Amino acid sequence: MLRNFIAFVVFVAVIPAASAQDEKVVRNLAPDAVEALLKDQKIEFVKSSSKKGDEHYYDFKRDAYKIRLTCFSPSEFMLDCVFRGVPIEKVNVWNASTRFSRASYHKDMSGEFTILEYGLDLSGGVTTGAIKQFLVRFDEELKKYDRYLGNSASDDVVLAQVSDEKLENIFKTQGINYSKKANKDGFNMFDFELSGQSIRLYNFGGKDLMMDTHFKKISLEHVNIYNLSRKFVRVVNYKGKDVEYTSLEANLDCEAGVTEGMVRHWILSFGDDARHFADYSKKLQMAQK
Amino acid sequence: MNRLHFVFAFVIALVTPHVALAQAKVSRDVSNETVEKVLQGIGLKFTKAPPKDKDAALLYFEFTRSDLPVRLKNYGKDLWIETTVDKKLRLDDVNRWNADAKFSRLVLIENKDSTTLSLEAQLDCTGGVTEAAIRQFVNRFDEETKKFAKFVK
Known part of the structure; x- marks a missing residue:
């Protein structure tokens, strides 16, 4: 009984205090206030600014989504996230049915992609709680939009071979930063990070894809x-020239044709496998110590 | 480009696989009927067997290639193909196979009273799969099996 009473007193004392913080009305937020707010939400971000220094960008991840918060000015905010491409008609249907966000269709050298955006105008005065809700709501919108895109028609088009442009489009629409270079045989290699692991993808003429990631050597028994x-x-x-190492590898045979969905799934699954093997390898190293 | 070359290029463009490939049906799981259809299409004589022990497979399809017994297991969301040989290899040699391989892997299975080598490959179907991809998976493994037969001799 006493426990319940104490819990009630704590609840009464704490909740209004938290609410009071959230009820503070602001009409603009300086960059340091934005940063404090993101940190308060436990969001780890990378900040950059425009050349003029008047716009600020905060890049961060929520689940698998790579999000950018753009502060055009202290009172104009926008969240966005790049997604895979779908026909413009499908983008229009989303825009006609959604309440808060909007999607836009884009096309560049790598192919089609869409961007989900959500803006917030602070100039009329908004509470800190509303700004936090702006972030939370966008999380929900991202998931809804992802589900809406689902297995789009373009995901199921069978490709006779996988071009470098197609791979670049998949990286872009998954929010994966990559660098591209050619090996001595003229095949392109893509280096990127997934699940905290450095991964290399080789495109052997669009007919055979391979990914690998390297680790400290483990015993053949454990392999x-x-x-x-x-x-x-x-x-x-x-056995490399100077060092021995363990490699985790996967190949995708594209000889009979593959879809964008298959390649996307193959890449993302390898990220999970890389994380799983990293844990396995770490446990072995710990056991040896 | 002369006129003949142009006509030739045009004909090639018409028969290029991407036209037919674009019409293939993409599914995200594989029925036993689909596996049967693909194996029949390849002209393989196979038998069907229920999964062993607690294996979650829907069905096993067993056939012979390169004089080696091959088992194709259908898990619905993925396919597993393997051939096994009762033989012991040093792990260095197993690793040598895996270092050269692209579409298979070799594992050493040590039981109480036997040692088996399993050559295996898996096809993840959750991102989408076509009948052509399943056919390619089975045929590609046939190439691996031929190489493996020489490797373990």
Whole structure:
């Protein structure tokens, strides 16, 4: 009984205090206030600014979504996230049915993509709570939009081969930063980070894709145990010029044709596999110490 | 480009696979009927067997290629193909296969009273799969099996 009473007193004392903070009305937010607000929401961001220094950009991740908060001015905010391409008609249907966000259709050298945007005008005065809700609501909109895009028609078009442009479009629409270079045989390689691992994707003429990620060498016994327990990947030990290492690999045979959806799923799944193997490798290293 | 070359290029463009490929049906799981259809299309004589022990597979399809027994397991969302040989190899040799391989992996399975080598490959269907991709998966594994037969001799 006493416990319940104490809990009630704490509730009464704490909640209004939190609410009072959220009820503070602002008409503009300086960059340091924006940063404090993001930190308060436990959002880890990377900040950049326009050349003139009047616009500020905050890049961060929420689940698998790569989001940018743009502060055009202290009173004009916008959140956006890049998604895969769908026909412009489908984008229009979204815009006609949604209440808060809007989607836009774009096309560049890599192909089609769409951007989901959500703006907030502070100039009339908004509460801090409303700004937090702006971030939360966008999270919900992202998930809804992702579900809405679902398995779009373009995801299911079978491609005779996978072009570098198609891969670049997939990276872009998954919010994956990559660098591209050609190997000595003229095939392109894409380096990127997924699930905290550095991954390289090789495109062998659009007919065979391969990804690998390297780790500190583990024993062949543990390599075999890992291969026995997993699907879709292969762990191999290699002797490099100066160093021995363990590699996690996966190949996608595109000879019979693949869809964008298959390639996207293959890349993202490998991110999960890389994280899983990293944990396995870490546990082995810990056990050895 | 002379006129003949142009006509030739035009004909090639018409018969290029991407036209037919674009019309293929994409599904995200595989029925036993689809697997049967693909195996029949390849001209393979197979038998069907229920999954062993607690294996979550829907059905096993068993056939012979390169004089080796091959088992294709249908898990609905993914396919698993394997051939096994009762033989012991050093893990260095197993690793050598895996270092050279692209579309398979080799594992050593040590039981109480036997040692088996399993050559295997998996096809994840959750991102989408076509009958052509399943056919390619089975045929590609046939190439791997041929190489493997020489490797373990």
